[in-house]
Amino acid sequence: MNEKLRFSALTLFPEMFETIKNEGVIARAIKNNIIMLESLYLRDFSDNVRKNVDDHPIGGGDGMVLRPDITEKAILSVKNESTYIINLTPSGKIFNNQIAKDLAQKKHILLLCGRYAGxxxxxxxxxxxxxxxxxxxxxxxxxxPAMCIIDTVARFLPGVLGNKISSQQDSFENGLLEAPQYTHPETFSEMKVPEILFSGNHKKIAEFNRKEQIKLTAQNRPDLILQYWDSLSRQEKSFVEKIWKSGK
Ligand SMILES: C[S@@+](CC[C@H](N)C(=O)[O-])C[C@H]1O[C@@H](n2cnc3c(N)ncnc32)[C@H](O)[C@@H]1O
Structure with missing residues (x-):
């Protein structure tokens, strides 16, 4: 098993992290010693009596900016040679599962949670x-955003999800979105669970689910289906084109 992955979050609202520490998958991962999660309160590193951490933007503009000297003190309080530092910002690279898998290999991730103008x-x-x-x-x-990242990364750590299969069948894992899921009752609001799912014929069910995955991905994420295009059979490509032509 991997060494425990330590997450530190630099924040003005440390209590926000208590919810994920105490509930569900993250709480279990902490309890099972797979991850550690700590919040660093930025104001603890302030050098003034009023515990201010921000100042006016130089050159004008809206909102206050978090001071670099105070931020640096906070960073240095936890940084070691294996610390990987992530700044959360709308102007960053868009997070996805591949980035999460890479992050799951790190030993210590420090997440800089901005407020105001960052x-x-x-x-x-x-x-x-x-x-x-x-x-x-x-x-x-x-x-x-930091909590989204912690949750997603944790799901890729061995032992976090009870059933390893469940993350492999999730959306994006094979380039497509997950097929729709159903449970009991068999009829809900006059809508029936698709008959084929009761058949016990695993091959037919897999074919049905793949078609549903392709349909859903073509409808909701044409960008993903285009990335996946070369892996589609000729028949599947014309199925996608039909969906796009019908506009449904
Ligand atoms: C109000 S936002 C600042 C937005 C900044 N003025 C801009 O337009 O890029 C305050 C903080 O929220 C966080 N934040 C907001 N939207 C985010 C996003 N889409 N992804 C990651 N972090 C985000 C960042 O940490 C940011 O510093």
């Missing part, structure tokens, strides 16, 4: 190994 660029240039965004939208802080 961190002074100089401290980011000096210390950040990777600037990451969780999508093309702006949140008020980096804590939720």
């Amino acid at each position: 961190y002074d660029m100089r401290v980011i240039n000096k210390y950040s190994h990777l600037n990451l965004s969780v999508g093309d939208f702006v949140l008020s802080g980096g804590e939720l």
Whole structure:
């Protein structure tokens, strides 16, 4: 088993991390000694009585900027030779499963959660190994993005998910979105679970699910289906083209 992966989150709202520490998959991973999660409170590193950590942007602009000297003190309080530092920012590279798998190989990840107008660029240039965004939208802080990243990375660590198969069948794992899932009751609001799923014929069920995956990916994520295009059979390609032509 891997060495324990340590996550540190630099934040103005350390309590936000308590929820994931105490619930579900992350709580179990902590309990089972697979990950460690600590919050660093940026104000603890402030050098003034009012515990200010921000200042006005130089050159004008909205919002306050987090001071680089205070941020540096916080970073240095936990940084060691294996620390990998990630700055959460809407202007970063978009996070995905492949990045999460790479991060799952690290020993210590420090997540810089911004607030207001974010961190002074100089401290980011000096210390950040990777600037990451969780999508093309702006949140008020980096804590939720940090939690998304911790959760996703943890799912790729051996022993975190009870059943190893479950992450391998998830969306994106084979380049497509996951097929729709059903459970009991067999009929809900006059909608029936597709008959084939009761057949016990694993080959037919796998064919059905693959078609459903292709359909869903073509409808919701044409960008993904285009990346996956060369892996589709001729028949599957014309199925996708038919979906796109029908606009459904
Ligand atoms: C209000 S935002 C600052 C946005 C900044 N003015 C901009 O337009 O790029 C405050 C903090 O939230 C976090 N944040 C907001 N949206 C994010 C996203 N999509 N991905 C990652 N972090 C985000 C960052 O840590 C950021 O420093």
